[in-house]
Amino acid sequence: MMCCQFIFKPGTYDDDFHRLDGQIADYARALPGFVKTETWTAPEAGLVNAIYYFQDKESVAELARFPRHREAKGQVERWYDGYRIVISEVTAGYGDDRLPGNPLETHRTTP
Template structure:
């Protein structure tokens, strides 16, 4: 499994951002190998972390090839003050579990 952590400092969102964001999320959900996402917000700094769960790098690559996703990446300065993407290969997970909120999301 792979985790893609999208860390962002939000700027101003317009209608086009929301349309593109919804389209990109729909593409992710339709991609074989997409397992879900979790989002955290830091109210003190407004920083946002979104963690996406992928079964394989091939699935992630297929998602990254989407035209809307590529367009959004080119236009990030219009909507974010800063961003960072980290891709992590999960070697192991363990713990007591979180029931219905266990990772990866269902």
């Protein structure tokens, strides 16, 4: 499983941002390898972490090739006061199953 994190400090959003953001999110969710999204905030730092989980690298590459995604990447400085991308391969995950929406439910491994 792949985990793609977009960590950013929000700036000023406009109509172009909202249009592209919606199109990218819809496209990502329609990919066959899409698993789920999560969003975390760090209010003390003013940061947001939008996390997308995919079953495979091919789905991540397909999202990266999406024309609206490429368009948004070219304008990132318009909307954010800084950002970082972290793409990781998840090799294991475990817990006590009391938290909802475990992205590893179908990929469960034993620690």
